[in-house]
Amino acid sequence: MNYNIAVIPGDGIGPEVVAETLKVLDKVGDKFNHKFNYTQVLAGGAAIDETGECLPSETVNICKNSDAVLLGAVGGPKWDALPGEQRPERALLGIRKALGLYANLRPAMVFDELADASPLKPEIIAGGLDIVVVRELTGGIYFGEKGHKDTPMGPAAYDVEEYSEGEVKRIAKVAFDMAMKRGKKVTSVDKANVLESSRLWRRVVAEVAADYPDVTLDNLYVDNASMQLVRNPKQFDVIVTSNMFGDILSDEASQITGSIGMLPSASLADGNFGMYEPVHGSAPDIAGTGQANPIATILSAAMMLRYTFGLMDEAASIENAVHKFLKNGYRTADLCGDAKESVTTIKAGDLIAAEI
Amino acid sequence: MNYNIAVIPGDGIGPEVVAETLKVLDKVGDKFNHKFNYTQVLAGGAAIDETGECLPSETVNICKNSDAVLLGAVGGPKWDALPGEQRPERALLGIRKALGLYANLRPAMVFDELADASPLKPEIIAGGLDIVVVRELTGGIYFGEKGHKDTPMGPAAYDVEEYSEGEVKRIAKVAFDMAMKRGKKVTSVDKANVLESSRLWRRVVAEVAADYPDVTLDNLYVDNASMQLVRNPKQFDVIVTSNMFGDILSDEASQITGSIGMLPSASLADGNFGMYEPVHGSAPDIAGTGQANPIATILSAAMMLRYTFGLMDEAASIENAVHKFLKNGYRTADLCGDAKESVTTIKAGDLIAAEI
């Protein structure tokens, strides 16, 4: 079969990690008899340099007409002086909204071979860690009304956190469906003791939970959740939360694995459409040095095969290839601390592709 | 001299830890020739049971007419079924606003003797950890307009995050003044790449920084801050942030010390007035068992002596007494995991008072 993928290499190490991922995808195509067609498009700093805009409408159109999007990373110091609305990161917000990518899935798992890298004590993560944070991605304070006004204490700026029943319902469903395929536990995180929007969130999540009698639902306040992730992360299976809380908690969850260079993500719309990208950023400091770890992007492609194309064996073949790479003792620079003993980005891509 | 302290024992273990704290304060009074007068008042669940309201106006009045407030903890399952606005925790929001307690100081430090308790690897906290989170406490989304409305995706609820220049300026000053007495570094945490209120926050903090040429100012996005606290917490000295982000990050910072039963807090108004309370909650499950650790409340009293009364030696005498208690090998149940080998709440209070 033919699959059309819009590819946004982006900035910094983005193009390098994407190139290795396409290498791996092509190998999967050969082996399983699929044809992956790539259309490269611009977003972020690269798009600003070329077109003056961080998210050209051509990019949005091509993404919309593709089956899925693969993104490297955007942003870098080169564009830091630009005003807020013109910064490369705005491309991320723009594309999420334009493509309706309301469900951000961020697995945080500890790889056996890399358990040492976690900043947490071994006994806390013993036996592995396997969490998925389901973050609402097109609502909340990110996209609510913003503005300025005068107050007795001087000029003020505001942002509105807002959630509708429909928005909460659809993201809760994603979380419960995910939990059904995993540990059957959902932890919904909010601040219902303070926020009206959190009270609506909690109520709607409970309503959705009624349709999933096999799944256990816990509610945690966000301050408590940020503690529990450090104290005892193994209590979690699926965490579902708002855009803002999800931004904070998914990064905290990534960090406790110690292997942020390994973690993929998926941002899904209704139906099977999705955008896939590594959790890490564009790391401009190591761009071009061969030190970038392509695994997070390669595993993002595996998520694409699974969630958008429904190609389960193909997805597993990528994940197994990554595990073999690690088991064979290969490490990229971020994982071994010593660039001399590490394999380059390209070599890592070659070795993983060879394992498919 | 005479000092008038409003005392809110509260719920759960609150009355127990407060009783030991007053014991220690009395000993300080004897030794340094001060008279501490206590007026016990009701708030939280205890107030609901007695008066039907979580924050009776008499409590607010007595607090206002005191020099400082000492609070144990509020809340518990007994009142969990009450609707939001009647819950014991609302007393906290109400009292903060009524007393103008806009600056919440939460030190997160690792005690040498308890370094083992941290969930982080020893090499990450080696040499000690000493952070103060300065959280804005009377503004932001906690106190912004809230409400309901209809949207195309169904009924919605909203909360407004809002900050004025005056609010940001005064909390930034508290942070910079604090940094001048410590490591001369302030990290301001916001989400300026997304929020209008964060852009105002960042600009005003930079303006205040100009008056403190000796202090280094860093700006971090909140998602990155939540990672850095786990990855490398020793990079921080003073963290200043909004009410909502401060709620999350100060709890995360507390947790990485592993000794939440030890951590005090101060909530300050303009002038010297302040409310002092432990970071931990009311722990209803261990109330009445003698397992509560009174140290967080005792150290909160030390903060009261320092910040509200300007009694530096007296504050240090409490802190030293706590250190001697630990050095002598005494532990409350939360610290040694084995209640049989631990000292009770009362015994801990006696031993610490004896060291004054």
Ligand SMILES: CC(C)[C@H](C(=O)O)[C@@H](O)C(=O)O
């Ligand atoms: C760059 C920024 C706008 C973005 C976000 O906050 O969503 C990033 O932190 C992320 O999590 O993808």
Ligand SMILES: CC(C)[C@H](C(=O)O)[C@@H](O)C(=O)O
């Ligand atoms: C009980 C709750 C309203 C409160 C808050 O969020 O401020 C608590 O979490 C705290 O940090 O003191």
